[in-house]
Amino acid sequence: MTATATAPEPTQPEPPTGGRGVATARGLFDGEILRQALLDSVVKLNPATQVRNPVMFVVLVGSVITFIEAIAHPGVFTWSITIWLFLTVLFANFAEAMAEGRGKAQADTLRKMRSETEARRLLPDGTEELVPAATLAKGDLVVCEPGDLIPSDGEITEGIASVDESAITGESAPVIRESGGDRSAVTGGTKVLSDRIVVRITAERGQTFIDRMITLVEGANRQKTPNEIALTILLAVLTIVFLPVVVALQPFGRYAGASVSVVVLVALLVCLIPTTIGALLSAIGIAGMDRLVQRNVLAMSGRAVEAAGDVQTLLLDKTGTITLGNRMASEFVPVGGHTEEEVASAAQLASLADETPEGRSIVVLAKERFDIRERRLEGDHQFIPFSATTRMSGLDVDGRRIRKGAAESVKRWAAEQEGTVPPDLDGIVERISRVGSTPLVVADGPDVLGVIELKDVVKQGIREKFDEMRQMGIRTVMITGDNPLTAAAIAQEAGVDDYLAEATPEAKMSLIRTEQEGGKLVAMTGDGTNDAPALAQADVGVAMNTGTMAAKEAGNMVDLDSNPTKLIDVVEIGKQLLITRGSLTTFSIANDVAKYFAIIPALFVATYPQLNALNIMKLHSPQSAVLSAVIFNALVIVALIPLALRGVKFRAAGSASILRRNVFIYGLGGIIVPFAFIKLIDLVLVALHAY
C-alpha cells in the first residue's frame, strides 16, 4: 500500500460479529446441516471414499470381518461389537459431513447470487448490445448503470460509481469504485447504486471471484496441507504398527493355550489405532477454513492457513492497520507572541470548508479547547481549496486572508506579503515532525500565527496485540511511506518491533526476501497493484477486497472486510488449527493405555486367571469390558466433534505455557478420562442387564 499510504482509507468497522456476507450465522449444530450430514455420513461409507482415510478404512474392514463372524456365529456380543464398529465409522463420516455441511450452506448462498442476468456489452462503435452474462469473454467492455448487477469480475475503465458489495462482504455501506488507481476492481454479482461505469471484464466465465469462493467454501477440491499429510503419515504408522501387535496375539494366545476370538481382536485393533484423531482430522481442517470464512477471510488454500500459524514476521502497513489512517489535530502551538486561542480561531476559520477528516478534527479541537463555535459566515467570503501547487487551503473573509498548509508553503506565502517568519517557528515544526506528527502552519495574511499539530492516531488496543504477537514469537514490522523520523516515533508508540520507512515496493520485496532467506515465514497485507509482487512473494499474502484485481490474484487470501488488522486473527486461526490436530492426536494415543487395561485381561483371563489383577477398572466381565472399550471409542468421536469444529481454545502465550497446558489437558486427561468412562459404560451395560 505504499503508493496510497497517506490517502485516507475508507473507515472500516472492527471485525464482524458474524451474520454478514458469506459468513451466514449458523449455530454449530444447525438443524438443516445436521440432517444433511446424517445422510452424507451414510453416503460416505462407499469404500472408494473411505479408503482416503486409512485409519477409518481399517475400522470399516474390521466391522465387515465382525459382521461376517456375527452371521456365522450369531450372538448378542458379536452383534453389539459389529454395530458399534459400524457406528464408529459413521460417526467419523458424520464429523466430516458436519464440517462440509457448513461450507455447502455458504456455497448455496453464493450460488443464488451468481448473476444470470444480461449484460450491456459496449461495441467498438459506441453502441450497446444486450447479451447473456454467460457469454462475456475476457476483455469485453460492459456498461453498468444504477440498479444493474455487475455481470462479472472486471476493472473500471471509465467513470466512478458507488457499488453495493454487501452480497460478498456483508457490509451494507456502499463503496466507491473508480477508474484508474487502486479502487478500480469490481466483483461480479455486486450492484451499482449510482453513476455510470464502463467495466472491462477480466475473468473468464466460471473463474470469477464468486466461482472461486464457491469452490473454496465447499471444499470440493480440498487438498491436504503439509502438516496434515505429515500427521496422516504418523497415524498410518501407528495403524500399521498395531496390526502385527494385534494379529500376533492370536498365535501368542494359542501358544498359551487360549482361544482368542477374532471379534475381540478386531475390537482391540480398532481401540488401539488412533481412530479419534483419524475420524476428526479432515473435519478439523475443513472447520479451520470455515472459521476464516466466518471472519470474512477467504483463503485460497489450506496451505496458506497453515503457513499463517508458522509466520514469524508480520509486515503491517502503518495506515489503516496500526494507525486509524486519519491524522487528527491534537495541539495548537502559537509562535511569535501570539496566543493559542488566536491560532485555534484562525485554524478553525481556515478549516470550515475543509471536509477532510483532518479539517473536521481541527474544527472540533478548537471547539473543545476554547469553545469556539463553528461560525456561520455571512457576507463576502471565499474558500480557498487545497491545491497541489500551493499546498495550502484557507479562507478569505472581511479582508483577512487566512491560510493553513505545509510549513514551507506558508512561509513562502508570508514572505511574498513581506511578513516575517517568527524565529521559533522552525524549531516547533521540527519538533512536531520528529514525534511523528504532521505540522500545519497557520497564517493570517503576512502574520504567521502558529502551528497545528496533526497526530497520526494509533489504534486503541493495537499495542496489546503486538505484545501478544511478541509472546508468540512473532516479529512485527511496520511499513510506511513516512520519513524515518516520523516512522520511528509511531513505531515506538504502537510498540512494533521494527519499521521500514520511506518504503518502496522494491524495499518491501527485499525485506521479505531477506526474512525468508533467514528461514522465516512472512505475512503481509496489501491492496495496490504495486503490492502484488510482494503479496506473491510473502508466505501469507492477504489482499484487501477493496484492492485491485492484481493484488487479489497475487495474494493467497482475500479479506472481504478489507481490515488489515485481521492478519493477526488469521495467524491465530492457523495456530489453532495445528493445536487442535496435535492435541487430539495426543489424546487419541493416550487413550490406548486404558483400553489395554480393559481388553488384555479380558482376552486372557480364562487362560491365566492371574491376569485379572490387570483389570484395575474391575469391569464386570470380559465381554462387557471389550464392549465398553469399543463403545467409549465410538462415543468419544461424537463427543469431540464440537471441539474439532470449534478448535481447541487458543490464547496468545509463549510456546512453553501452551504446551504445558495442552499436554496436561489432552495428554494426562487422555490417560485418565477413558478409565472413568469405560468404567461408567460398563456399569450402564450391567445395569441394563446386557451382561
Next chain:
Amino acid sequence: MGLTWTIVTLVIALGLAWRFLGSYMAAVFEGRVHFLGWAERPVYRLLGTSPDQEQTWKRYAGALIVFSALSIALTYVIIRIQGSLPLNPQHLGAVPPALSFNTAASFVTNTNWQNYGGETTMSYFSQMGALTVQQFVTPAVGIAVAIAVVRGFSRRNSPTIGNFWVDITRCLLYVLLPIAFVAGIIFVGQGAVQTLAGPVHIRNALNGVTQTIPRGPIGFMEAIKQLGTNGGGFLNANSATPFENPTGLTNWLSIFLVLCIPFSLTYTFGKMVGSVRHGAALLAAMVIIFGIWVGGTTIAEHQQNPAVAAAGVHANVGNTVGKEVRFGDTSTALFGAASTSTSTGSADASYDSFTPMGGFFLITGMMLGEVTPGGVGSGLYTILIYAIIAVFIGGLMIGRTPEYLGKKIQAKEVKLAGLGALVMPIAVLVLTAIAVSIHAGRAGPLNAGPHGFTEILYALTSQGNNNGSAFAGLTGNTAFYNVVGGIDMLIGRFGIMVPAIALGGVLAAKNVVPESLGTFRTDNGMFVGLVIGVIVIIGGLTFFPAVSLGPIVEQLSHGKFF
C-alpha cells in the same frame, strides 16, 4: 565395593566421560583431531577417498551396505574355513552353515547373539580375525550413522552428510582403538586370560577326571566387547567367568565401558549442533529411564526368590540363583540392566534365573528400542528418531509446524522416523508369532508356559534390538532359530540405520528456522518428559500384550511353576 559406591563412582566416571569424551568425539568427527594423521592418510589412499569427498545420504548408506555385506561375507567365510586356517590349536572344524550365517549376521549387526559356545566352536583365528574385528568396526559403523544424523541437524542447505569411510576410520583410530587398548591392559592386569597357547588339560588326581581349561586371547577382546556394546564373549559363560571378568574392578570397568560411549555421544550431539543443552536433554531422557530400569531390576533381584518363598522357605537373601556370589544380587542386577539397556548383551549371570520382574526389566529395557542409552551410535540415532516423533506431536500442540533445532519436521521426516520406529516392533512380533506357531520354534524353549514364551520372546527381542543377551533356556542353535534370528538381527540393524541416514540427508538439505519465543523448546524438562513419554508409550503400546503373557503372568503367579 557396595552398591552405593559402585553407583557413585560410576556416575562420577561417566560424568567425566560425558563431558570430555563427548567433546573429544565431536572434535574427531569435525576433523579437528589429527595426531594419527600418519596412519589416517594411507587408509584413505587405499580406499581411494579423502575427507573432502563428501557423500550424499544415498552414497553414504550405499557405502555402509556394501561394507556390511562384505563384512558378513568375510566373517562367514573365515568361520566356515577355520579348519584350514592358522591359530587353531584345538583343531576345530568348520562352523555349520546355518550357525555361520547367524553368527556372521550377529557380529556384523553389533548384536553378538551367540548360538554357540565360543571355546568349543571358534578357533583363535576366528575369534580374533573374524569376530573381534567386527567388534571393532561395527561400533564404528554405528557411530558413523549417528554422526551422519547429527550432521543433518548441524548443517544447513547441504546436499551431503560426510564421508562414511572417513568417519569409520577416524572412529577406529581416534576413539575405539586407544580406549580399548588401555582397557585391555587393565583387564589383563586384573587377571583376564590373554594367550595363544591353547587350552590346558588338568588331571584331577582325586577322582581321575581330566578337565580341559579353555584359554585364549580373551582380555583384549573383553575390552572392545564392552566398549563397543558388542557383548559377545570369548567363552560361553561370558562375563560370569573369572577368565573374562576376573574381579570386582573389571566388573565395574565393564559397566563403565558399556555406558561411556552411548552416554557421551549425547554431548557430541549437543556440541556439534551448537547447543550442549540439547545433548543434555537427550542424556536426561536416557538417564531417567535407565535409572528407573536399574532401580527396578535391582529391587526385583534383591527380593527373595519367589519360587523359594512359595516353597515356604524364608531366607534373608535376594535372588541368588544363577548369579556369581562374588558379584552379588544387586551388582549383577546393575550389570544386567546396563547390558540390556545398551544393546551390549553381555552377561555376568544367568538372566533366565532372574525373578519374573527382574526379567521383565531386562526384556523391556530392550523393547524400548535400545535408546537408554542404547548401543554405540545406535542409541543416539534411535533416540533422535523418537525425539523427532516427540517434536512432531509436541510442535503441533503449540500451533507451529514442528521444528527440531530449527529443522522443520514435515511429511518426509515423519515418514522416515515412523519407519525407523516401527521396523523393530514389527520384526520382533511377527517373528515371535511365527516361532510360537510352528513346531521348529516351539521346540526351542526349555520351560513350559509363560516362562517358555518369555524365552522365545526374549531371544527375538534381543536379536531384533541387536542386544545379543541371552535369556538362556532356549535352544537357539537350530536351523530355524539360526535363520530367523539372523533375519531378525539384520532387519533390526539396517531397517533402522537406512531410514536414519536418510533422515540425516533430508534434514541437512533444509534451511534453519530461526528460534523465537514461539519456538517449541527442545532443550528443557518438558521436552525430556515428552521424549520419555514417546519412548515408553511406543514401547509399551507395542509390547504390552506380549509382555503380559510372559513376565507379567509369571510375576502374578507368585512362584507357581507351569
